[in-house]
Amino acid sequence: MTKYTQIANDIRTQIVKGVLQANEQLPFEKDLCIKYNASKMTVKKALDILVAEGLIVKRRGSGTFVKSISNIDMNRLLVSNQFRGLTALYSDRKVTSTLITFDVVSSNEEVTQKLNLESEEFVYNLLRVRYVDEEPYVIEHTFMPINLIPGLRKQHTMASIYSYIEADLGLKVQSSHRTIRVRKSNELEQKYLKLKADDPVAVVEQVAYLENGTAFEYSISIHRYDRFAFETVIVR
Incomplete structure:
Protein backbone atom coordinates (compact mmCIF):
# COMPACT_ATOMS: atom_id res chain seq x y z
CA MET A 1 0.00 0.00 0.00
CA THR A 2 1.28 3.45 -0.88
CA LYS A 3 2.19 5.95 1.84
CA TYR A 4 -0.49 8.44 0.83
CA THR A 5 -3.14 5.71 1.00
CA GLN A 6 -2.04 4.82 4.53
CA ILE A 7 -2.30 8.47 5.56
CA ALA A 8 -5.74 8.83 3.96
CA ASN A 9 -6.93 5.65 5.70
CA ASP A 10 -5.74 6.89 9.10
CA ILE A 11 -7.44 10.28 8.78
CA ARG A 12 -10.60 8.66 7.38
CA THR A 13 -10.78 6.29 10.35
CA GLN A 14 -10.47 9.22 12.77
CA ILE A 15 -13.36 10.98 11.04
CA VAL A 16 -15.61 7.92 10.93
CA LYS A 17 -14.93 7.12 14.60
CA GLY A 18 -15.57 10.72 15.65
CA VAL A 19 -12.02 11.45 16.76
CA LEU A 20 -12.11 14.30 14.24
CA GLN A 21 -15.43 16.15 14.47
CA ALA A 22 -17.44 17.98 11.82
CA ASN A 23 -15.99 21.42 11.00
CA GLU A 24 -12.81 20.64 12.96
CA GLN A 25 -9.65 21.90 11.34
CA LEU A 26 -7.01 19.36 10.38
CA PRO A 27 -3.34 20.06 11.16
CA PHE A 28 -1.51 22.07 8.49
CA GLU A 29 0.13 20.03 5.72
CA LYS A 30 3.61 20.76 7.10
CA ASP A 31 2.55 19.33 10.47
CA LEU A 32 1.04 16.25 8.79
CA CYS A 33 4.34 15.77 6.97
CA ILE A 34 6.11 15.60 10.33
CA LYS A 35 3.46 13.38 11.93
CA TYR A 36 3.51 10.81 9.13
CA ASN A 37 7.16 11.26 8.14
CA ALA A 38 6.07 11.97 4.58
CA SER A 39 6.72 14.50 1.84
CA LYS A 40 4.41 17.42 1.11
CA MET A 41 3.32 15.79 -2.17
CA THR A 42 2.44 12.54 -0.37
CA VAL A 43 0.32 14.36 2.20
CA LYS A 44 -1.37 16.37 -0.56
CA LYS A 45 -2.32 13.15 -2.38
CA ALA A 46 -3.77 11.74 0.84
CA LEU A 47 -5.86 14.85 1.45
CA ASP A 48 -7.01 14.88 -2.19
CA ILE A 49 -8.41 11.36 -1.71
CA LEU A 50 -10.45 12.51 1.29
CA VAL A 51 -11.65 15.61 -0.56
CA ALA A 52 -12.82 13.39 -3.43
CA GLU A 53 -14.66 11.16 -0.95
CA GLY A 54 -16.46 14.17 0.49
CA LEU A 55 -14.98 13.81 3.97
CA ILE A 56 -12.93 17.01 4.12
CA VAL A 57 -13.00 20.41 2.45
CA LYS A 58 -10.18 22.85 1.71
CA ARG A 59 -10.94 26.51 2.45
CA ARG A 60 -8.62 28.92 0.72
CA GLY A 61 -6.63 30.95 3.21
CA SER A 62 -8.03 29.01 6.20
CA GLY A 63 -6.92 25.40 5.93
CA THR A 64 -8.54 21.98 5.67
CA PHE A 65 -11.65 21.08 7.66
CA VAL A 66 -13.75 17.98 8.32
CA LYS A 67 -16.90 18.30 6.24
CA SER A 68 -20.26 18.27 8.00
CA ILE A 69 -22.25 15.45 6.39
CA SER A 70 -25.45 13.67 7.40
CA ASN A 71 -25.50 10.45 9.38
CA ILE A 72 -26.96 8.71 6.34
CA ASP A 73 -24.05 9.79 4.14
CA MET A 74 -21.57 8.88 6.90
CA ASN A 75 -23.05 5.39 7.09
CA ARG A 76 -22.82 5.03 3.33
CA LEU A 77 -19.21 6.13 3.38
CA LEU A 78 -18.47 3.71 6.19
CA VAL A 79 -19.94 0.83 4.21
CA SER A 80 -18.17 1.94 1.06
CA ASN A 81 -14.77 2.45 2.66
CA GLN A 82 -14.74 -0.67 4.77
CA PHE A 83 -16.79 -2.74 2.29
CA ARG A 84 -18.44 -4.88 4.92
CA GLY A 85 -19.48 -7.47 2.35
Whole structure:
Protein backbone atom coordinates (compact mmCIF):
# COMPACT_ATOMS: atom_id res chain seq x y z
CA MET A 1 0.00 0.00 0.00
CA THR A 2 1.28 3.45 -0.88
CA LYS A 3 2.19 5.95 1.84
CA TYR A 4 -0.49 8.44 0.83
CA THR A 5 -3.14 5.71 1.00
CA GLN A 6 -2.04 4.82 4.53
CA ILE A 7 -2.30 8.47 5.56
CA ALA A 8 -5.74 8.83 3.96
CA ASN A 9 -6.93 5.65 5.70
CA ASP A 10 -5.74 6.89 9.10
CA ILE A 11 -7.44 10.28 8.78
CA ARG A 12 -10.60 8.66 7.38
CA THR A 13 -10.78 6.29 10.35
CA GLN A 14 -10.47 9.22 12.77
CA ILE A 15 -13.36 10.98 11.04
CA VAL A 16 -15.61 7.92 10.93
CA LYS A 17 -14.93 7.12 14.60
CA GLY A 18 -15.57 10.72 15.65
CA VAL A 19 -12.02 11.45 16.76
CA LEU A 20 -12.11 14.30 14.24
CA GLN A 21 -15.43 16.15 14.47
CA ALA A 22 -17.44 17.98 11.82
CA ASN A 23 -15.99 21.42 11.00
CA GLU A 24 -12.81 20.64 12.96
CA GLN A 25 -9.65 21.90 11.34
CA LEU A 26 -7.01 19.36 10.38
CA PRO A 27 -3.34 20.06 11.16
CA PHE A 28 -1.51 22.07 8.49
CA GLU A 29 0.13 20.03 5.72
CA LYS A 30 3.61 20.76 7.10
CA ASP A 31 2.55 19.33 10.47
CA LEU A 32 1.04 16.25 8.79
CA CYS A 33 4.34 15.77 6.97
CA ILE A 34 6.11 15.60 10.33
CA LYS A 35 3.46 13.38 11.93
CA TYR A 36 3.51 10.81 9.13
CA ASN A 37 7.16 11.26 8.14
CA ALA A 38 6.07 11.97 4.58
CA SER A 39 6.72 14.50 1.84
CA LYS A 40 4.41 17.42 1.11
CA MET A 41 3.32 15.79 -2.17
CA THR A 42 2.44 12.54 -0.37
CA VAL A 43 0.32 14.36 2.20
CA LYS A 44 -1.37 16.37 -0.56
CA LYS A 45 -2.32 13.15 -2.38
CA ALA A 46 -3.77 11.74 0.84
CA LEU A 47 -5.86 14.85 1.45
CA ASP A 48 -7.01 14.88 -2.19
CA ILE A 49 -8.41 11.36 -1.71
CA LEU A 50 -10.45 12.51 1.29
CA VAL A 51 -11.65 15.61 -0.56
CA ALA A 52 -12.82 13.39 -3.43
CA GLU A 53 -14.66 11.16 -0.95
CA GLY A 54 -16.46 14.17 0.49
CA LEU A 55 -14.98 13.81 3.97
CA ILE A 56 -12.93 17.01 4.12
CA VAL A 57 -13.00 20.41 2.45
CA LYS A 58 -10.18 22.85 1.71
CA ARG A 59 -10.94 26.51 2.45
CA ARG A 60 -8.62 28.92 0.72
CA GLY A 61 -6.63 30.95 3.21
CA SER A 62 -8.03 29.01 6.20
CA GLY A 63 -6.92 25.40 5.93
CA THR A 64 -8.54 21.98 5.67
CA PHE A 65 -11.65 21.08 7.66
CA VAL A 66 -13.75 17.98 8.32
CA LYS A 67 -16.90 18.30 6.24
CA SER A 68 -20.26 18.27 8.00
CA ILE A 69 -22.25 15.45 6.39
CA SER A 70 -25.45 13.67 7.40
CA ASN A 71 -25.50 10.45 9.38
CA ILE A 72 -26.96 8.71 6.34
CA ASP A 73 -24.05 9.79 4.14
CA MET A 74 -21.57 8.88 6.90
CA ASN A 75 -23.05 5.39 7.09
CA ARG A 76 -22.82 5.03 3.33
CA LEU A 77 -19.21 6.13 3.38
CA LEU A 78 -18.47 3.71 6.19
CA VAL A 79 -19.94 0.83 4.21
CA SER A 80 -18.17 1.94 1.06
CA ASN A 81 -14.77 2.45 2.66
CA GLN A 82 -14.74 -0.67 4.77
CA PHE A 83 -16.79 -2.74 2.29
CA ARG A 84 -18.44 -4.88 4.92
CA GLY A 85 -19.48 -7.47 2.35
CA LEU A 86 -22.70 -8.75 0.81
CA THR A 87 -23.97 -10.30 4.05
CA ALA A 88 -23.74 -6.99 5.92
CA LEU A 89 -24.98 -4.94 2.98
CA TYR A 90 -28.16 -7.02 2.81
CA SER A 91 -28.45 -7.76 6.53
CA ASP A 92 -32.25 -7.71 6.38
CA ARG A 93 -32.39 -10.31 3.59
CA LYS A 94 -31.35 -13.93 3.13
CA VAL A 95 -27.81 -14.21 1.76
CA THR A 96 -26.48 -17.64 0.75
CA SER A 97 -23.60 -19.05 -1.27
CA THR A 98 -22.84 -21.92 -3.61
CA LEU A 99 -19.20 -22.99 -3.48
CA ILE A 100 -17.76 -23.99 -6.85
CA THR A 101 -14.04 -24.13 -6.01
CA PHE A 102 -12.23 -24.21 -2.67
CA ASP A 103 -8.58 -25.25 -2.67
CA VAL A 104 -5.06 -24.06 -1.86
CA VAL A 105 -2.71 -23.16 -4.71
CA SER A 106 0.62 -21.45 -5.25
CA SER A 107 0.13 -17.80 -6.12
CA ASN A 108 0.66 -16.96 -9.76
CA GLU A 109 2.44 -13.83 -10.94
CA GLU A 110 -0.69 -11.64 -10.90
CA VAL A 111 -1.86 -12.72 -7.43
CA THR A 112 1.69 -12.41 -6.07
CA GLN A 113 1.90 -8.84 -7.32
CA LYS A 114 -1.58 -7.81 -6.16
CA LEU A 115 -1.08 -9.19 -2.63
CA ASN A 116 2.61 -8.22 -2.37
CA LEU A 117 3.64 -11.82 -1.68
CA GLU A 118 6.82 -13.77 -2.04
CA SER A 119 6.97 -15.87 -5.20
CA GLU A 120 4.58 -18.86 -5.19
CA GLU A 121 3.20 -18.40 -1.68
CA PHE A 122 0.19 -20.55 -0.84
CA VAL A 123 -3.21 -18.86 -1.15
CA TYR A 124 -6.83 -19.91 -0.88
CA ASN A 125 -8.49 -20.11 -4.29
CA LEU A 126 -12.24 -19.56 -3.86
CA LEU A 127 -14.95 -19.41 -6.47
CA ARG A 128 -18.51 -19.00 -5.25
CA VAL A 129 -21.88 -17.69 -6.34
CA ARG A 130 -23.67 -15.35 -3.90
CA TYR A 131 -27.46 -15.23 -3.69
CA VAL A 132 -29.81 -12.68 -2.13
CA ASP A 133 -33.26 -14.11 -1.40
CA GLU A 134 -32.30 -17.06 -3.62
CA GLU A 135 -31.58 -14.82 -6.61
CA PRO A 136 -28.01 -14.91 -7.98
CA TYR A 137 -26.26 -11.56 -7.57
CA VAL A 138 -22.55 -12.10 -8.04
CA ILE A 139 -19.80 -14.61 -8.82
CA GLU A 140 -16.77 -14.03 -6.60
CA HIS A 141 -13.27 -15.33 -7.41
CA THR A 142 -11.12 -14.70 -4.35
CA PHE A 143 -7.49 -15.25 -3.36
CA MET A 144 -6.26 -14.92 0.25
CA PRO A 145 -2.85 -15.82 1.76
CA ILE A 146 -3.26 -18.76 4.12
CA ASN A 147 -0.61 -17.37 6.50
CA LEU A 148 -2.74 -14.22 7.04
CA ILE A 149 -6.16 -15.93 7.11
CA PRO A 150 -5.51 -19.32 8.77
CA GLY A 151 -8.15 -21.95 9.39
CA LEU A 152 -10.63 -20.93 6.69
CA ARG A 153 -13.19 -23.71 6.27
CA LYS A 154 -16.02 -24.48 3.89
CA GLN A 155 -18.63 -23.33 6.41
CA HIS A 156 -17.01 -19.89 6.49
CA THR A 157 -17.22 -19.53 2.71
CA MET A 158 -20.91 -20.40 2.79
CA ALA A 159 -21.58 -17.39 5.03
CA SER A 160 -19.54 -14.20 5.50
CA ILE A 161 -15.78 -14.59 5.21
CA TYR A 162 -15.34 -11.06 6.58
CA SER A 163 -17.24 -12.05 9.72
CA TYR A 164 -14.81 -14.94 10.21
CA ILE A 165 -11.84 -12.62 9.69
CA GLU A 166 -13.06 -9.99 12.16
CA ALA A 167 -15.01 -12.02 14.74
CA ASP A 168 -12.95 -15.23 14.84
CA LEU A 169 -9.48 -14.07 13.90
CA GLY A 170 -9.77 -10.65 15.54
CA LEU A 171 -8.48 -8.80 12.48
CA LYS A 172 -9.80 -5.44 11.31
CA VAL A 173 -10.79 -4.94 7.68
CA GLN A 174 -9.75 -1.39 6.81
CA SER A 175 -10.03 -0.45 3.14
CA SER A 176 -9.96 -1.54 -0.46
CA HIS A 177 -8.82 -0.44 -3.89
CA ARG A 178 -11.42 -1.14 -6.56
CA THR A 179 -11.53 -1.01 -10.34
CA ILE A 180 -14.96 -1.31 -11.96
CA ARG A 181 -15.54 -2.27 -15.59
CA VAL A 182 -18.50 -3.33 -17.71
CA ARG A 183 -18.40 -5.98 -20.42
CA LYS A 184 -20.53 -8.67 -22.05
CA SER A 185 -21.12 -11.85 -20.04
CA ASN A 186 -19.64 -15.20 -21.02
CA GLU A 187 -21.31 -18.61 -20.98
CA LEU A 188 -20.25 -19.53 -17.44
CA GLU A 189 -21.55 -16.23 -16.09
CA GLN A 190 -24.80 -16.62 -17.98
CA LYS A 191 -25.23 -20.07 -16.45
CA TYR A 192 -24.65 -19.12 -12.81
CA LEU A 193 -26.17 -15.65 -12.87
CA LYS A 194 -29.19 -16.62 -15.02
CA LEU A 195 -28.36 -14.16 -17.76
CA LYS A 196 -29.27 -14.10 -21.44
CA ALA A 197 -26.68 -14.25 -24.19
CA ASP A 198 -24.77 -10.97 -24.46
CA ASP A 199 -26.26 -9.56 -21.25
CA PRO A 200 -23.71 -7.21 -19.64
CA VAL A 201 -22.00 -7.70 -16.29
CA ALA A 202 -20.16 -5.36 -13.94
CA VAL A 203 -16.65 -6.58 -13.12
CA VAL A 204 -15.18 -5.35 -9.82
CA GLU A 205 -11.47 -6.04 -9.28
CA GLN A 206 -10.48 -5.44 -5.67
CA VAL A 207 -7.45 -5.56 -3.40
CA ALA A 208 -8.48 -5.39 0.26
CA TYR A 209 -6.36 -4.35 3.24
CA LEU A 210 -6.27 -4.97 6.97
CA GLU A 211 -5.93 -2.18 9.52
CA ASN A 212 -2.14 -2.53 9.53
CA GLY A 213 -2.02 -1.95 5.76
CA THR A 214 -1.41 -5.58 4.76
CA ALA A 215 -3.19 -6.80 1.63
CA PHE A 216 -5.24 -9.87 2.54
CA GLU A 217 -7.58 -10.32 -0.42
CA TYR A 218 -7.48 -10.09 -4.18
CA SER A 219 -10.83 -10.70 -5.80
CA ILE A 220 -12.67 -10.39 -9.08
CA SER A 221 -16.45 -10.13 -8.68
CA ILE A 222 -18.86 -10.53 -11.58
CA HIS A 223 -22.17 -8.76 -10.85
CA ARG A 224 -25.51 -9.01 -12.61
CA TYR A 225 -26.09 -5.75 -14.47
CA ASP A 226 -29.56 -5.34 -12.90
CA ARG A 227 -28.37 -6.03 -9.33
CA PHE A 228 -25.36 -3.73 -9.23
CA ALA A 229 -25.18 -0.10 -8.11
CA PHE A 230 -22.12 2.04 -7.39
CA GLU A 231 -22.47 4.91 -4.90
CA THR A 232 -19.97 7.69 -4.40
CA VAL A 233 -19.75 11.32 -3.34
CA ILE A 234 -19.10 13.97 -6.00
CA VAL A 235 -17.65 17.32 -4.97
CA ARG A 236 -16.79 20.41 -6.96
